[in-house]
Amino acid sequence: MKKNLIVGQSGGPTCVINSSLYGVILEALQAENHIDEIYGMVNGIEGFLKGNVISLKKQLDSNEQKVLQTTPGAYLGSCRYKLPANLEDEVFAKLFEELTRLNIGYFLYIGGNDSMDTVSKLSRYAESIQSSIRFIGIPKTIDNDLILTDHTPGFGSAAKFVATTVREIAMDAAIYDKKSVTIVEIMGRHAGWLTASSVLARKFKNDNPVLIYLPETSFNEEDFLKEIKQHLNTKTNLVVCVSEGLHDEKGDFICEKVNSVSVDNFGHKVLAGCGKYLEELVKKHLNVKVRSVELNVTQRCSSTLLSKTDLDEAALAGRAGVQAILTGETGKMVAFHRATNKPYSITTSLVDVNEVCNQEKKVPLEWITNHDTDIADEFISYVLPLIQGNVTIPQKDGLPLFAYRNF
Amino acid sequence: MKKNLIVGQSGGPTCVINSSLYGVILEALQAENHIDEIYGMVNGIEGFLKGNVISLKKQLDSNEQKVLQTTPGAYLGSCRYKLPANLEDEVFAKLFEELTRLNIGYFLYIGGNDSMDTVSKLSRYAESIQSSIRFIGIPKTIDNDLILTDHTPGFGSAAKFVATTVREIAMDAAIYDKKSVTIVEIMGRHAGWLTASSVLARKFKNDNPVLIYLPETSFNEEDFLKEIKQHLNTKTNLVVCVSEGLHDEKGDFICEKVNSVSVDNFGHKVLAGCGKYLEELVKKHLNVKVRSVELNVTQRCSSTLLSKTDLDEAALAGRAGVQAILTGETGKMVAFHRATNKPYSITTSLVDVNEVCNQEKKVPLEWITNHDTDIADEFISYVLPLIQGNVTIPQKDGLPLFAYRNF
Numbered sequence: 091m092k093k094n095l096i097v098g099q100s101g102g103p104t105c106v107i108n109s110s111l112y113g114v115i116l117e118a119l120q121a122e123n124h125i126d127e128i129y130g131m132v133n134g135i136e137g138f139l140k141g142n143v144i145s146l147k148k149q150l151d152s153n154e155q156k157v158l159q160t161t162p163g164a165y166l167g168s169c170r171y172k173l174p175a176n177l178e179d180e181v182f183a184k185l186f187e188e189l190t191r192l193n194i195g196y197f198l199y200i201g202g203n204d205s206m207d208t209v210s211k212l213s214r215y216a217e218s219i220q221s222s223i224r225f226i227g228i229p230k231t232i233d234n235d236l237i238l239t240d241h242t243p244g245f246g247s248a249a250k251f252v253a254t255t256v257r258e259i260a261m262d263a264a265i266y267d268k269k270s271v272t273i274v275e276i277m278g279r280h281a282g283w284l285t286a287s288s289v290l291a292r293k294f295k296n297d298n299p300v301l302i303y304l305p306e307t308s309f310n311e312e313d314f315l316k317e318i319k320q321h322l323n324t325k326t327n328l329v330v331c332v333s334e335g336l337h338d339e340k341g342d343f344i345c346e347k348v349n350s351v352s353v354d355n356f357g358h359k360v361l362a363g364c365g366k367y368l369e370e371l372v373k374k375h376l377n378v379k380v381r382s383v384e385l386n387v388t389q390r391c392s393s394t395l396l397s398k399t400d401l402d403e404a405a406l407a408g409r410a411g412v413q414a415i416l417t418g419e420t421g422k423m424v425a426f427h428r429a430t431n432k433p434y435s436i437t438t439s440l441v442d443v444n445e446v447c448n449q450e451k452k453v454p455l456e457w458i459t460n461h462d463t464d465i466a467d468e469f470i471s472y473v474l475p476l477i478q479g480n481v482t483i484p485q486k487d488g489l490p491l492f493a494y495r496n497f
Numbered sequence: 498m499k500k501n502l503i504v505g506q507s508g509g510p511t512c513v514i515n516s517s518l519y520g521v522i523l524e525a526l527q528a529e530n531h532i533d534e535i536y537g538m539v540n541g542i543e544g545f546l547k548g549n550v551i552s553l554k555k556q557l558d559s560n561e562q563k564v565l566q567t568t569p570g571a572y573l574g575s576c577r578y579k580l581p582a583n584l585e586d587e588v589f590a591k592l593f594e595e596l597t598r599l600n601i602g603y604f605l606y607i608g609g610n611d612s613m614d615t616v617s618k619l620s621r622y623a624e625s626i627q628s629s630i631r632f633i634g635i636p637k638t639i640d641n642d643l644i645l646t647d648h649t650p651g652f653g654s655a656a657k658f659v660a661t662t663v664r665e666i667a668m669d670a671a672i673y674d675k676k677s678v679t680i681v682e683i684m685g686r687h688a689g690w691l692t693a694s695s696v697l698a699r700k701f702k703n704d705n706p707v708l709i710y711l712p713e714t715s716f717n718e719e720d721f722l723k724e725i726k727q728h729l730n731t732k733t734n735l736v737v738c739v740s741e742g743l744h745d746e747k748g749d750f751i752c753e754k755v756n757s758v759s760v761d762n763f764g765h766k767v768l769a770g771c772g773k774y775l776e777e778l779v780k781k782h783l784n785v786k787v788r789s790v791e792l793n794v795t796q797r798c799s800s801t802l803l804s805k806t807d808l809d810e811a812a813l814a815g816r817a818g819v820q821a822i823l824t825g826e827t828g829k830m831v832a833f834h835r836a837t838n839k840p841y842s843i844t845t846s847l848v849d850v851n852e853v854c855n856q857e858k859k860v861p862l863e864w865i866t867n868h869d870t871d872i873a874d875e876f877i878s879y880v881l882p883l884i885q886g887n888v889t890i891p892q893k894d895g896l897p898l899f900a901y902r903n904f
Contacts, residue, residue, distance in 0.1 A: 099672075103668070103669050103672050132674075133672075133673070133674040136674070137674060142674075161668065162665050162668045162669060163665075163668030163669050163671060163672050164672040167671075167672050167673070167674060168672040168673060169673065169674070170673070250895060250896075253896055254801065254896055254897060255795055255799070257896060257897065257899070258569050258570075258795070258798040258799060258800060258801075258897075259794055259795070259798060261510070261568065261569045261570030261798060261899060262510050262569060262570050262794045262797065262798035263794075264570060264574075265506075265510050265570050265571040265574050265575040266540070266574070266575060266576065266577070267539075267540040267543070267544060267549075267574060267576070290894075290896060291896075293899075293901070383793045383794055383795070384791065384793070385795075386790045386791070387666055387669045387670075387788075387790055388662060388665070388666065388790070388792075388795065390669065391665040391666060391668060391669035392662070392665060393665060394661065394665075394801045394802055395801055397895065474894060474895070477895040477896070478894075478895045479895070480892075480895075485887075487697075487881060487885075488657060488804065488881070488884040488885045488886070488887075489657075489660055489661055489664060489697060489698075489884070490661060490664065490665075492664070492668055492700075494700070
């Protein structure tokens with residue numbers, strides 16, 4: 091008996107999350123013997139609870155599907171909604187009532203750690219009530235912090251953006267014959283994968299960025315100033331890359347030393363301003379021109395610097411998710427396994443979503459070198475394949491064309 | 498008798514200032530009957546005074562010249578050095594002694610208002626001592642604020658970056674079903690050309706950015722909050738674009754407002770940008786999620802979003818400068834005249850550099866509409882031709898290749 095499929099997006103946007111959605115739609119359309127309607131939940135599980143569901147077959151013709159693939163953000167909208175830990179909470183009964191009403195057999199959720207938590211809870215609840223509805227997670231996060239997968243869709247493009255932009259900022263910073271420090275703040279609350287990618291910006295020995303600080307190790311202000319002072323002896327214009335999540339040895343975030351902090355729905359502190367803080371620190375202690383640049387949301391929404399590898403793999407993850415769910419899998423996340431590195435090739439596999447959710451994969455400490463100020467070559471050979479290939483974005487009048495939901 | 502040519506770059510970097518340098522070199526190489534050596538002054542007139550001069554023929558083979566064209570920053574390095582107003586100052590004698598020693602006949606300077614001031618003073622000094630050395634300015638500024646020219650090289654690419662990036666930020670901002678305001682701060686201290694370009698990000702009526710504030714008019718906080726409140730009634734996620742140079746009716750910059758600054762744990766004031774200030778203002782007065790994004794230096798150094806039109810015109814300006822100087826012109830700046838708008842075509846002309854320098858061309862007030870919150874269609878038809886065409890950047894390993902001076 092044919093069932094319907096529903097797909098949702100959750101957590102922070104990336105520039106390839108819609109490529110995974112595109113992959114899901116493509117594969118689901120090809121499985122017409124098993125899948126009837128393809129639904130999209132608008133604003134994730136939170137929107138679903140409000141009955142906000144659309145038919146994706148009706149929304150997207152094949153031309154719009156192609157535009158969808160390179161559209162940043164989250165076509166279906168997203169949410170930061172955490173299901174209760176107690177599976178006996180009434181919200182689960184309500185959710186499954188609605189899923190049953192829509193004749194859903196297959197539920198795919200594209201997101202990061204928190205979204206995998208949703209997949210975990212829903213699949214466990216299904217098991218507890220012996221429901222036949224299946225649940226699969228499609229990984230997505232620029233932070234690259236999901237465990238049990240070689241890397242995550244979204245990371246490669248963000249890494250390409252960071253590496254390219256830091257190289258450009260270094261060109262911009264180098265023009266005056268006057269000692270200067272440029273601090274670039276890069277996303278990554280607890281994991282430094284994205285900040286580490288700035289190492290790719292270097293073209294020669296002692297090139298910028300001369301110092302790179304990740305949140306995997308403790309940050310010491312005195313050591314930081316000492317390093318900068320020393321590098322200024324041999325180089326006029328320094329570029330220093332720092333993760334937004336830098337913290338001192340007590341675990342206190344550097345950015346909290348300057349900003350009032352708000353807390354999101356998951357209890358995560360909303361961070362901003364570690365670059366700004368360090369700018370002030372350098373200004374105060376060293377007689378040198380200094381500025382800070384926060385890459386901010388552009389690093390996760392730039393369609394201009396998409397990695398073709400990342401874009402294709404994001405679609406692949408979506409397709410693999412549909413294939414898995416049709417063969418009876420549930421409570422799993424699609425993962426990447428690096429089969430070979432030269433030439434680069436991956437295979438997909440399935441991992442237990444209960445093991446993935448609420449975990450964080452950090453940069454291995456042995457890849458953080460030179461008194462916690464540099465990145466090992468092992469990281470470079472890990473990340474380089476992920477940023478390869480360019481993507482041509484559909485354009486009109488010199489600007490990118492994106493796909494929009496009809497309202 | 499053959500003379501040597503010297504070229505310099507001055508003021509802030511752009512992503513096409515090296516295309517003008519490329520144009521100068523190309524044209525100078527073709528004028529081998531008139532021009533012997535092609536010198537580059539390193540770090541502009543300031544470096545020249547220190548004897549910092551390189552041979553560009555030796556530095557750049559033809560392959561490197563092509564890479565040079567799409568390299569952001571300023572290949573020769575730059576300076577912010579203002580020559581004294583008094584032409585009898587000894588610095589002029591010193592400069593001309595050095596120019597004579599190097600057998601310079603032709604002096605080209607690529608820059609904005611301040612750089613044209615340098616060209617003006619040097620050409621006037623040359624006249625006063627009856628020197629035959631000629632001086633021509635090549636316009637350059639992302640701010641587009643030079644008078645007597647339709648527009649300036651550098652503006653088109655920066656405008657393309659701003660429009661594209663604001664469109665992407667709008668996609669990023671739209672994903673949650675929760676009232677939000679995203680404030681994007683764009684460069685332009687006194688002229689709002691670049692901020693106005695964000696209007697191109699809109700795809701449909703009432704699309705983001707819903708509000709655009711330029712520094713040409715006074716900014717009123719109460720009106721601003723009222724506008725935002727009103728737009729939040731009909732739209733969930735607002736993107737608002739503001740110029741860094743917003744000021745109140747007294748002329749005080751918004752970014753300098755004392756009550757906007759945070760204090761770090763040493764009790765030092767941390768100066769916030771105007772976007773950050775407005776973020777805090779909205780947070781304080783309206784119960785809504787708000788964040789600010791400062792596009793910062795990326796808007797002037799992104800090689801990824803080069804406008805082909807801008808890149809070609811920058812090279813054209815360089816070539817036109819060499820052509821003009823060889824026909825005996827001095828004390829002039831190369832200017833663009835828009836011959837036709839549909840189809841777009843320009844011609845170059847020469848304008849008196851004394852009239853250009855230290856002047857600022859602002860966005861006409863009649864192009865600022867809707868109680869100073871929006872931009873007229875006339876601006877769109879002015880700017881749209883300038884952002885057309887894409888440029889393929891030479892790459893290696895998935896990252897852009899740039900040209901570097903040998904040290």
